Amino acid sequence: MTSSLELLDLASGMLSRKYVARPGLWPRASALLVRQALEETLAGYWIVKGIALERCSTRAQLICLREYLREGDLAARVAHAWSALSRACHHHPYELPPTADEIKNWMEPVRQLHAAVLQPKA
Amino acid sequence: MDEQMTTDATLHDIIMRRLDQDGLDGEAVYLVLAALEGGEVFEAALRPEAVIAALATVAASLPLVEPKKSFLQEVRVRGFRGIGPEAVLPIHPGPGLTLVVGRNGCGKSSFAEAAELLITRGNARWDARRAPRLWKEGFRNLHEGQAIIGGRFTVEGGRTCEVRVDWAEGAELDAQTDFVQFVGEPRTTYEALGWATAAVAYRPVLSFNELGGMLDQEPSKFFDALARILGLEPLAEAVGRLRERRLEREKQQKELQKGQKELALSAAAHSDPRGAEIAALLQKKVADLSAVEKVIDGADSVSGAADEMGTLRQVMTLADVSAERAARPIEMLKVGVEALKAHVGTLTARSADLASLLDSALQFHQKHGDGPCPVCGNAGAMNSEWQGQKRAQAAELRDAAKAVGDARTLVRASLDELRGLASPPPAVVRAATSLGLPGPALAEAAERVRGALSLEPAAALSQLESAVPALGAAVAEMKLRAAEEVHKREDAWRPMGREVATWLAAARKMQHAIQRLPEIVAAEKWLSGATDDLRNERFAPHATEVKRIWNQLRQSSNVSLEDIRLTGSANSRRVQLDVAVDGTAAPAVGVMSQGELHSLALALFLPRATMAESPFGFVIIDDPVQSMDPSRIDGLACVLRDAAKSRQVIVFTHDDRLSESVRRQGIEASVLEVTRRERSVVEVRTGADPVRRYIEDASAVALTRDLPADARRRVVPGLCRGALEAAATRVLRRRWLTEGLGREEVEGRLEDAEKVAQKLALVLFGDVARSGEVLARLSKEKKEFADVLRAANEGAHGAAIEMESVEIVNATERLAQWLVGQK
Numbered sequence: 036m037t038s039s040l041e042l043l044d045l046a047s048g049m050l051s052r053k054y055v056a057r058p059g060l061w062p063r064a065s066a067l068l069v070r071q072a073l074e075e076t077l078a079g080y081w082i083v084k085g086i087a088l089e090r091c092s093t094r095a096q097l098i099c100l101r102e103y104l105r106e107g108d109l110a111a112r113v114a115h116a117w118s119a120l121s122r123a124c125h126h127h128p129y130e131l132p133p134t135a136d137e138i139k140n141w142m143e144p145v146r147q148l149h150a151a152v153l154q155p156k157a
Numbered sequence: 158m159d160e161q162m163t164t165d166a167t168l169h170d171i172i173m174r175r176l177d178q179d180g181l182d183g184e185a186v187y188l189v190l191a192a193l194e195g196g197e198v199f200e201a202a203l204r205p206e207a208v209i210a211a212l213a214t215v216a217a218s219l220p221l222v223e224p225k226k227s228f229l230q231e232v233r234v235r236g237f238r239g240i241g242p243e244a245v246l247p248i249h250p251g252p253g254l255t256l257v258v259g260r261n262g263c264g265k266s267s268f269a270e271a272a273e274l275l276i277t278r279g280n281a282r283w284d285a286r287r288a289p290r291l292w293k294e295g296f297r298n299l300h301e302g303q304a305i306i307g308g309r310f311t312v313e314g315g316r317t318c319e320v321r322v323d324w325a326e327g328a329e330l331d332a333q334t335d336f337v338q339f340v341g342e343p344r345t346t347y348e349a350l351g352w353a354t355a356a357v358a359y360r361p362v363l364s365f366n367e368l369g370g371m372l373d374q375e376p377s378k379f380f381d382a383l384a385r386i387l388g389l390e391p392l393a394e395a396v397g398r399l400r401e402r403r404l405e406r407e408k409q410q411k412e413l414q415k416g417q418k419e420l421a422l423s424a425a426a427h428s429d430p431r432g433a434e435i436a437a438l439l440q441k442k443v444a445d446l447s448a449v450e451k452v453i454d455g456a457d458s459v460s461g462a463a464d465e466m467g468t469l470r471q472v473m474t475l476a477d478v479s480a481e482r483a484a485r486p487i488e489m490l491k492v493g494v495e496a497l498k499a500h501v502g503t504l505t506a507r508s509a510d511l512a513s514l515l516d517s518a519l520q521f522h523q524k525h526g527d528g529p530c531p532v533c534g535n536a537g538a539m540n541s542e543w544q545g546q547k548r549a550q551a552a553e554l555r556d557a558a559k560a561v562g563d564a565r566t567l568v569r570a571s572l573d574e575l576r577g578l579a580s581p582p583p584a585v586v587r588a589a590t591s592l593g594l595p596g597p598a599l600a601e602a603a604e605r606v607r608g609a610l611s612l613e614p615a616a617a618l619s620q621l622e623s624a625v626p627a628l629g630a631a632v633a634e635m636k637l638r639a640a641e642e643v644h645k646r647e648d649a650w651r652p653m654g655r656e657v658a659t660w661l662a663a664a665r666k667m668q669h670a671i672q673r674l675p676e677i678v679a680a681e682k683w684l685s686g687a688t689d690d691l692r693n694e695r696f697a698p699h700a701t702e703v704k705r706i707w708n709q710l711r712q713s714s715n716v717s718l719e720d721i722r723l724t725g726s727a728n729s730r731r732v733q734l735d736v737a738v739d740g741t742a743a744p745a746v747g748v749m750s751q752g753e754l755h756s757l758a759l760a761l762f763l764p765r766a767t768m769a770e771s772p773f774g775f776v777i778i779d780d781p782v783q784s785m786d787p788s789r790i791d792g793l794a795c796v797l798r799d800a801a802k803s804r805q806v807i808v809f810t811h812d813d814r815l816s817e818s819v820r821r822q823g824i825e826a827s828v829l830e831v832t833r834r835e836r837s838v839v840e841v842r843t844g845a846d847p848v849r850r851y852i853e854d855a856s857a858v859a860l861t862r863d864l865p866a867d868a869r870r871r872v873v874p875g876l877c878r879g880a881l882e883a884a885a886t887r888v889l890r891r892r893w894l895t896e897g898l899g900r901e902e903v904e905g906r907l908e909d910a911e912k913v914a915q916k917l918a919l920v921l922f923g924d925v926a927r928s929g930e931v932l933a934r935l936s937k938e939k940k941e942f943a944d945v946l947r948a949a950n951e952g953a954h955g956a957a958i959e960m961e962s963v964e965i966v967n968a969t970e971r972l973a974q975w976l977v978g979q980k
Contacts, residue, residue, distance in 0.1 A: 052834055067871060
């Protein structure tokens with residue numbers, strides 16, 4: 036099983052052309068990977084905390100996260116990244132794939148959340 | 158090719174015909190023609206002698222040829238704007254619609270800008286940008302040193318032209334190297350393509366900014382932008398030349414009249430009578446300059462008032478009565494008087510009478526011969542001896558009589574001369590007296606002399622001795638006083654005279670210059686009228702086309718475009734847009750939304766970009782859909798379809814709405830997708846319909862060897878889910894639009910059905926709430942369908958799936974096909 040950080044690296048590799056699949060395919064593909072990384076990191080957070088939330092809907096988990104991560108705005112940024120990634124992963128009429136910069140921005144809160152999981156003092 | 162020349166020539170032709178019809182005054186006709194030529198010809202025409210030369214240079218008419226059109230075949234960009242490594246935008250070179258779709262910032266606009274730069278080169282638009290410096294410095298891509306933009310154009314008739322611009326590393330925007338070559342031919346130049354002027358006139362590249370700013374800018378600029386296509390600039394320029402000259406001359410005229418008025422005032426106030434006279438002459442609007450000149454010199458005065466100077470001059474030229482001058486006649490008088498005195502009381506005094514008597518007796522003797530005296534009867538008195546005696550005596554007597562006569566003549570002549578000296582013209586004396594000169598003293602002295610002259614000569618002589626010197630003194634006094642007066646007056650007049658003379662010189666020059674003003678006015682009036690007529694004439698079909706496009710674009714807008722005209726001239730020129738809101742007239746810009754303004758700008762400029770006279774077979778429109786309502790996008794798609802029948806229409810757009818509309822309306826179009834990775838790597842791929850694209854992407858990932866297996870396993874289901882969603886979206890949109898739902902409503906419902914199961918529930922049951930029954934329904938149709946939906950949905954979230962990636966893709970394709978087949 037690939038760890039969530041590895042998933043992020045995979046996604047980064049797509050952005051920087053490490054994997055040459057079809058041209059123009061990478062935006063949606065990497066968005067899918069980043070979203071999965073986010074969801075898995077979130078699940079890991081609850082497991083480390085010992086709170087059985089990982090089976091709930093992601094939306095519910097994100098609302099709870101606000102309560103557990105009171106300091107800073109990380110919870111809000113994670114929630115924002117998730118909803119943006121979800122938009123990118125579903126087919127929406129008229130909407131074009133996300134840009135590389137957008138995906139990179141969404142990866143950032145995932146990394147931070149991952150760091151928070153490793154230091155579960157909060 | 159030289160577009161400008163052909164346009165000029167045709168215009169001349171039209172103008173010549175109209176001049177023939179209108180019967181304008183001959184001089185004005187020359188001016189019109191010369192103004193059309195401009196430059197030296199016009200300068201010369203303002204001098205009458207050169208008018209004929211101006212006529213001779215009017216260009217002969219040439220027919221307008223529709224130029225061979227160029228189509229874009231590809232645009233290559235490297236290191237320019239948002240594009241790093243070389244990216245190529247391939248386009249079918251010929252009429253047809255191409256949509257280039259990509260997110261903002263993906264580099265698609267860089268293609269558009271590169272194309273524009275290739276076509277317009279150093280065109281003014283680049284300099285006129287709001288932040289030209291920023292743009293000039295930022296034209297280079299950060300990730301690539303060398304900047305190259307290139308284009309391949311296919312020209313009607315089979316030629317292919319390669320156009321390229323490149324910048325060395327670190328070079329400024331304007332330090333570019335050009336390369337222009339028709340394939341298989343020697344290199345040529347950008348100028349030789351004749352694109353520079355055409356790019357301004359027909360603007361084949363319309364950017365979003367341009368569309369937005371078009372109606373906001375100054376009315377005159379908008380007017381110019383539209384008027385340019387009509388090819389009437391030469392006329393407008395000619396009108397401008399005439400106007401300039403007219404204004405210049407009118408200004409001169411005003412100055413002249415102002416100076417004239419001021420001069421008249423100061424002249425009227427001057428003590429010298431010439432001042433009043435000049436003031437009177439200057440009262441006339443067009444003053445008689447030569448009359449003024451004569452008055453300055455004091456010559457040939459018209460009014461009596463100025464005779465004063467003449468009087469003084471006459472006084473100054475009075476004959477002197479000096480001692481020397483009087484000495485001669487007085488001496489003559491003395492001699493005469495002496496001579497007469499010598500003969501007084503002597504026989505000589507009677508000698509003339511006696512001589513006549515003797516002459517008669519001698520004649521008697523000669524006739525009747527010797528005989529007695531016929532008077533006293535003394536016999537034999539008349540004989541030959543008597544005759545000889547008396548003949549001698551008669552001769553003697555006659556000599557004496559002559560001496561007396563001579564003396565008398567002498568006396569008379571001297572008296573006459575003296576009387577002349579004592580007769581100053583009474584009118585002059587009177588006039589001089591009224592000017593304060595001692596006229597009476599002179600008159601009195603003269604009277605005394607004349608009185609003496611009427612006495613017996615001897616008495617006269619004695620009186621004259623004192624009277625003549627007195628008269629001499631009076632005359633001298635009179636002349637001196639007159640000279641003083643003249644001097645005084647000239648001193649006072651001189652500055653005024655000089656002022657008038659200066660004005661006179663300027664007035665002469667200006668009067669000459671403004672002589673032709675009426676002709677210039679007539680020429681300007683006629684030509685600007687003719688220009689207006691021609692402009693409206695030429696603009697009419699254009700306006701019809703604009704209205705047609707607007708009506709197509711406006712769709713549900715309640716703003717209708719009634720009329721569009723180019724009105725006004727000079728600084729008041731503008732584009733008159735008559736619009737009506739629900740049938741009520743309204744000012745155009747005020748009542749329109751941003752989207753409507755863009756539509757209008759597009760309606761105004763698309764006809765221009767597709768004119769027959771343009772050498773460009775393509776139109777590039779950068780992002781016309783921004784701020785457009787969904788319904789208007791359908792209209793836009795139709796407009797583009799129509800334009801694409803005869804032109805290559807390339808549209809850059811930042812979202813999928815236009816391509817969706819094109820697809821739904823069955824409009825034939827190629828779609829290119831532009832994406833941009835990190836470090837400005839821009840990729841272009843041919844777009845198919847979204848279902849197809851998802852399937853192909855998923856299939857590509859499933860087959861990609863260098864991708865880690867886990868990534869493949871995680872990515873493929875998500876893409877497959879996208880394909881199913883896209884298929885459902887297509888079905889729903891088609892269904893709802895056929896049912897008559899509005900576009901907004903349709904899109905709103907689609908947005909609400911967020912999950913794939915909800916979308917499928919709508920497709921299968923027409924009810925979003927029944928998403929829970931979807932799997933069962935699919936399973937009933939085909940077990941594989943339910944499996945693949947589950948795999949796609951769960952796998953998209955990273956759940957472990959049993960199905961093989963390739964298997965999921967294939968099953969998804971079949972399910973998608975089945976879905977699309979649902980009514």
